[in-house]
Amino acid sequence: MLGRIDQGRPGPTFLVQGGIHGNEPAGVEALRRVLRELESRAIRVHGKIVACCGNLAALRQSRRFLARDLNRSWLRPAVESLLARDAAQDVDEDGEQRALLELYAECERARRGALVFVDLHTSSAEGPPFTCMADTLPNRRIADAIPVPMILGLEECIDGAVMEWFNERGQIGIAVEGGRHGDQATVDNLESAVWLAMAACGVIATADAEVARHRERLDRASRGVPHLVEIRYRHAITDAHRFQMVPGYVSFQPVARGDLLGHQADGPVRAGEDGMVLLPLYQGQGEDGFFLGRRVPRFWFALSALLRRLGLSGLVSLLPGVQRDPGDPNRLLVDPRVARYLVVQVFHLFGYRRLRPVGGKLAFSRRWAARDSGRVRPRSS
Ligand SMILES: [Zn+2]
Numbered sequence: 001m002l003g004r005i006d007q008g009r010p011g012p013t014f015l016v017q018g019g020i021h022g023n024e025p026a027g028v029e030a031l032r033r034v035l036r037e038l039e040s041r042a043i044r045v046h047g048k049i050v051a052c053c054g055n056l057a058a059l060r061q062s063r064r065f066l067a068r069d070l071n072r073s074w075l076r077p078a079v080e081s082l083l084a085r086d087a088a089q090d091v092d093e094d095g096e097q098r099a100l101l102e103l104y105a106e107c108e109r110a111r112r113g114a115l116v117f118v119d120l121h122t123s124s125a126e127g128p129p130f131t132c133m134a135d136t137l138p139n140r141r142i143a144d145a146i147p148v149p150m151i152l153g154l155e156e157c158i159d160g161a162v163m164e165w166f167n168e169r170g171q172i173g174i175a176v177e178g179g180r181h182g183d184q185a186t187v188d189n190l191e192s193a194v195w196l197a198m199a200a201c202g203v204i205a206t207a208d209a210e211v212a213r214h215r216e217r218l219d220r221a222s223r224g225v226p227h228l229v230e231i232r233y234r235h236a237i238t239d240a241h242r243f244q245m246v247p248g249y250v251s252f253q254p255v256a257r258g259d260l261l262g263h264q265a266d267g268p269v270r271a272g273e274d275g276m277v278l279l280p281l282y283q284g285q286g287e288d289g290f291f292l293g294r295r296v297p298r299f300w301f302a303l304s305a306l307l308r309r310l311g312l313s314g315l316v317s318l319l320p321g322v323q324r325d326p327g328d329p330n331r332l333l334v335d336p337r338v339a340r341y342l343v344v345q346v347f348h349l350f351g352y353r354r355l356r357p358v359g360g361k362l363a364f365s366r367r368w369a370a371r372d373s374g375r376v377r378p379r380s381s
Pocket residue numbers: 021024120121122
């Protein structure tokens with residue numbers, strides 16, 4: 001725990017975390033700065049601010065994790081199996097996760113308004129700051145307030161990120177990537193993102209957040225980068241791949257199909273399609289070699305918000321080739337031979353999440369936080 005501020009006024013709970021990856025201390029440093037400033041300027045807090053460290057043991061050793069990635073450990077079965085085990089048998093990340101679970105549960109239990117979770121990260125490659133989130137309208141409200149590129153769909157290709165834990169429980173949860181590990185500008189970027197997120201959820205007033213100054217800083221840091229990018233491909237690796245990224249790639253760098261991106265045990269790795277590289281891996285630990293993304297047009301984003309507000313999400317089930325999964329009413333199955341064009345895009349548009357394929361069919365489910373419950377309002381005075 002880094003700090004907790006509750007001045008007894010009603011409002012949302014803003015839970016912000018740094019260092020879930022132990023080699024990313026910039027988030028922790030940014031939070032220390034924010035807490036100091038909240039205190040020194042005696043800023044009025046409406047609701048509660050809780051700032052915490054993620055993987056303490058890994059932070060002490062400056063490693064991403066000890067035995068398992070604590071930002072890939074939050075699928076419900078994994079959490080249930082941890083809780084079913086005897087805490088006396090805990091090894092490596094077990095105790096860390098147990099402590100975080102307790103803190104998250106307490107924030108959820110004690111909340112009187114919306115619960116907004118923000119996870120702070122940095123990366124091994126150069127690149128501008130950006131936000132990552134599952135595309136729900138409540139998540140958008142927070143991410144929209146942070147003027148950096150927004151990456152959608154990461155949760156469809158990595159399982160068990162912490163923000164997903166919150167989304168699945170109907171809460172708001174987004175991640176912010178501040179820039180390269182160790183750059184001083186990375187700490188600045190994360191600090192600005194935290195101030196803007198606090199103002200967006202209303203836990204502090206926009207004037208106290210000095211919104212203009214922080215917006216300007218992030219605007220500058222991400223100038224010239226597309227605003228909205230959708231992940232299309234994840235290059236999954238294990239130690240056995242001995243993957244090496246070709247040096248010099250930065251996040252959002254355009255690539256063409258066939259471009260050489262890396263080398264691994266079974267040969268060269270090339271881009272499977274045109275797009276841009278995201279999060280190229282230049283550190284030892286990690287299961288994601290790189291991601292490929294593609295720009296999403298702004299109008300598409302606005303249109304999808306409209307369709308969801310109008311409650312039209314159910315219409316996709318009427319499309320040809322789409323059937324409800326008899327085994328799971330929340331899941332839609334799509335026969336790719338019938339529904340050929342823009343299937344994934346159309347489902348995203350209507351607020352669905354892509355799942356792993358089922359029996360040769362594409363599978364989708366409604367987004368968890370699609371209920372749009374948490375009321376979040378900026379506080380202007
Ligand atoms: Zn990270």
